Amino acid sequence: MLLEVGPAPFVRALARHGDRPAVITAETRLSYAALAERVAALAGRLGTTRRLVLLAGANRLDELVAYLAALAAGHPLLLVPGDNDLATAELTRAYDPDVVIRRVGGELRVQERRPTSRHELHPDLALLLSTSGSTGSPKLVRLSSANLQANAEAIASYLDIRDTDRAATTLPLHYCYGLSVVNSHLLRGAALVLTDLSVADTCFWDLFRAAQGTTLAGVPYTFDLLDRVGFDRMRLPHLRYLTQAGGRLDPERVARYADLGRRRGWRLFVMYGQTEATARMAYLPPELAESRPEAIGVPVPGGAFRLRPLPDWPAPDTGELVYSGPNVMLGYAESPADLALGRTVEELRTGDVARRGPDGLYEIVGRAGGFAKIFGLRVDPHRVEAHLRRDGFEAYCAGTDRELVVAATGGPDPERVRRSAAAAAGLPARAVRVHVLAELPRLTSGKPDYRAVRGLPPTPAPAVVPASGDADRLRRLYAELLDRPDVTPDDTFVGLGGDSLSYVEMSVRLEELLGDLPADWHTTAIRDLARPAPPPPTRRRVLETSVALRALAIVVIVGSHIPLFTVKGGAHLLLAVAGFNFARFQLTDAPRRERLRGAGRAIGRVVLPSVAWIAVAGAVTGDYTLTNVLLLNSVLGPHDGPTAWQFWFIEALVYILVAVAALLAVPAVDRAERRYPFGLPLALAALGLVTRYDLPGLAALGHVPDAVVMCWLFALGWAAARATRTAQRLVVTAAALATVPGLFGEPFREAFIVAGFTLLVWVPRLPSRPALNRAAATLAGSSLFIYLTHWQVMPIVGPWSRALALVVSLAVGIGCAAGVRALVRRVPRPVRMRTRPRAVTP
Structure with a gap:
């Protein structure tokens, strides 16, 4: 079947917005022109022969491009949750898509299962969304391009979305509310702050501020999190408005947030919608949110409501809310045969009972059907009951705005019931409350008494078994x-x-x-x-490879210095581990200034104890000069003293950290790191090879500091932490295999470094035992102090026993580390928080 209908106009118009920012992430910024190019490239790969495409959606750039490319190429798209493999498998079995796009091993892959479609696809069909959250239910909503365009235009109109707006993707792409944020902002040429971080994560707010975010969208649970993180105290100078949908928000909270917004200069839009309406059907004008917080408001532009009389709700101006408008779905699909259907629905019976007030505002007062809306997910309690019966539990289920209440009988384990119900409903387990009763509540007619289930008191029986792992x-x-x-x-x-x-x-x-x-x-x-x-x-226990390598390296270093044995290369391996840890803990999504403060704290964590210890040891033994104390020996010398080389590693690490911090202080470099998180450190490693191989001939001019020669190892470790794809891991491994050999002319030493680095890249965790984990944690956490103090322990204990010298060196370093930590805790907290550094290694 050849392409018969075009995509929604907002998809066709992406390139018209030119160089305006379209997508902002923690790593990159993409213009509309660049986004359009990526969309066109993938659309070209999908071709013009219409096929059913399944996309496992996620708030990532590749998934966004895939969503737009499928629409642009005219392929009906089945959008499923990318974080639920079970739901993806269920819908793949139910609908047998022709193309599957999903993330495998961290990389988005396009699996073309057949060159043409085995299904008959109606020319108006553009998008298929689940009606029940992320449970994998085969009942889908069929939407057209006209539905998507109409709803995006209506939302953009009443929200007054501008091309200067920047909306955070606080909701999943596969959820109609989250998708409507994407569509309406792309329609107006606004930018998406694309992230899958929770509003409870400080990194989210760092990104939102850095991107000058103007818009947040949330379901009721999102507002729970906003309360917990102190949203009312946050300074968000660019915020223009919040939107809320996905379930009823308590009127008290609506009024409170509306008041907060009025005082802070932003607006709150309370909205009402369903997947069957492509997203939105009503909104409450912000100026009425404080006076009418219980209302859902008025129909969106282009839409209309009517109230269908209900025998059980005889009150005037009350009935089932029925919506009509250009965003009403084509109809439902429950099997692949339904994909050939055209429009089967002209208006939408919402299942909600509403009342129209004298002021013309609509208010939801009940449910005409059995569905519940929890955390923004549409839950069918009867389907959950059927699932529980298959698991051997007899139960009735009823939903409230915030939880699913389950009444079960027969003496089952409430925790098993809770987790089974949560899995069936696609809800977090905390949103399910279980009551084990002697008999299930029934009406005099013998039918289930769901009102009684819903009214069960919160704690007749504990729904959660407290555990030491909670x-x-x-x-x-x-x-x-x-x-x-x-x-x-x-x-x-x-x-x-x-x-x-x-x-x-x-x-x-x-x-x-x-x-x-x-x-x-x-x-x-x-x-x-x-x-x-x-x-x-x-x-079975496991141990982080980076922790194991730090513990092994410090033992190898001290044991070889005694010498109890000779295994060289530990300090050089630690430089790579330092780069690995730098990328993980310093290069967060925080703004550039916060990154630099973190780097400064990391440098201080190495410099302060090192300078203090070397100064004291030098005063007592006379072994060290002022240049040793100031960590300048590798620059100023002397280079021929018996102790000149002892702290080369500390000096090299500090110099590299200072150089990297200075580099990232340049705004252009900071942006480049975020856009090319793997490419930048790999380029720095390549640049470091210039001095690794001494191409400028520096050695002929005199002493060359180790930091200059070894900086590529740090950069290679940094790149290893950013290597998320198999190809990238192969590149950094090949780089190590090509450049470490020949560094010392000692094959065993070089093999030790390469082997440790390869483990770091390919094996994130190693099999272990609890006792070994404890030992490794203690050694790795104390490695800096072991390195500093073992020089003074060895001459004292070594002549008696080299094995004992190793044990005592480790013990003294561990004791010093514990003492410093205890001393730091005695410092008043305000001072400690101002000065507290982050460590990188050793």
């Missing part, structure tokens, strides 16, 4: 290790100022509580890490 215990652990009494379940490790030293102990302690950790645990909210129970004692 969010509260994790919150206390974060507070203890990071010395932050203000920790909330929505905080993240990086957001709380965690660094590479505290990362070591935190990861090990979390492994003990939770078992395997996700690779991105340090940027994951505490509540999302919580598990219902601690892992069994026999569960």
Whole structure:
């Protein structure tokens, strides 16, 4: 079937907005012209023969391009959640798409299953969205290009969207509300601040401020998070308005936010909609939000309401709310055969009971059907009941604005019921409340009494089994290790100022509580890490490779210096690990100035204890000169003293950190790093090879500081942290294999560095045991102090026993690290927070 209809006009018009910013992310800024080029390229690959395309959507640039490209090429698009493999699999089986676009191994891939479509596709069909959130239900809403265009124009009109607006993608792309934000802003040539971060994450607000964000959209739960993060105290000078939909927001909160906006210079738009209306059907004019916070408002431009009389709701001006307008769907699809259908629906019966007030504003007063809207997701309680029956539970389910209430009988485990119901509804488990009853509530007719279920008191039986792995215990652990009494379940490790030293102990302690950790645990909210129970004692443990390498390297360094054995290369491997940690903990989404402050703190964390220890040791032993104390020996000399080389690694690390901080202080470089997070460090590594191979002949002119010769190792570690694709990992591995050999002319030493670096790139975690994790965490977390102090321990203990010298060196360094941490905690908190640095390594 050849292309018969064109895409929505806002998709065709992308290139007309020229060089205006279209997409802003933490890494890049893309103009409309550049976005249009990417869309056209992928549309060309998809071709003009119409096929059913399934896209696993996510708030990422590649997925956004794929969404627009499918529309631009005229292919009906089935948009599914990118974070739910089960839902994707269910819909793939149900609809057998011709093309599947989804992320595999961190890379978006286009799988063309057949060159033409096996389905009959109606020429008006443009988009298919689920009616029930992310559960994988085969019931889909069929939307046309005209639906998308009409709703985008209506929203842009009443919100007064301008080409200077910048809207954060606080909601998922596969959700009609989140998608409407994208469509309406692209229509007006405004920019999208594209992110999948939660508003509870400090990195989100760093990005929003840096992008000069003007717009936030949220469901009721979003406003819960805004309250928790102190939104009312935030300074957001560019914010123009908030929008709310996806369920009823308490009128008290509507009035409170409307008042806050009036005082701060922004507006609150409360909105009402359904997927079946492409997104929006009504909005409450902001000037009425304080006086009429319970209302949904008036129809959107181009739409109209009527009230269908209901026998159970005889009150005047009350009935089922029925909507008509150009954004009403074509109809439903429940199987591939339905994709051939044209329009089967002329108006939308919402299932909501509404009342029209004397002022013309509409207000929702109940439900005519059995659906519930929870966290912005449309939930069918009867479908959840059927799922529970298949799992062996007899239960009734009823929904409120904020939770799904489940009444179960037969003495089941309430936690199992809760998780089964949550999975069926596509809700977080915290949004399900379970009551185990002797008998299920029924009406005199024998039918289920859902009003009684909905009215069950909050705590007749606990719905959650407290466990040592829950969010509260994790919150206390974060507070203890990071010395932050203000920790909330929505905080993240990086957001709380965690660094590479505290990362070591935190990861090990979390492994003990939770078992395997996700690779991105340090940027994951505490509540999302919580598990219902601690892992069994026999569960296999893992250890972060970067932590293992730091622990191994410091043991190798000290043992080789004694010498108890000779395994060289540990310090050079640590330089690569330092670059790896620098990228993970310093190069966040924060604005440039905050990044520089973080880099300064990292440098201070290395410099201050080093200078203090070398000064004291030099005063006692007479081994060190002033240039040693000031970490300038590799520059000013002397270069021939017996102790001149002892702190080369400290000096090299500090010089490299200072140089990198200075480089990133240049706005153009900072922008380049965000746009090319892998390319920039790889380019710096290539530049560093100029001095690695001494192409300018510097060695002939005199002593060359180690930082100049070894800086490429730091840059290569930085690139390794940014290598998210297989091809990128292959590139950095090949770079190490090509450039490390020949560095010393010692094959074993060079092989040790290459082997450790390869592990860092390809194996993020290693099999381990609890005791080994504890030991590695202690050694890695104390590595700087072990490196500093072992020079004084070796001459004293070494003559007696080299093995004992190693043990005592490690113990003294560990003790010094613990003492410094205890001393820091005694410093008044305001002073500590101003001076507290972030560590990079060793």
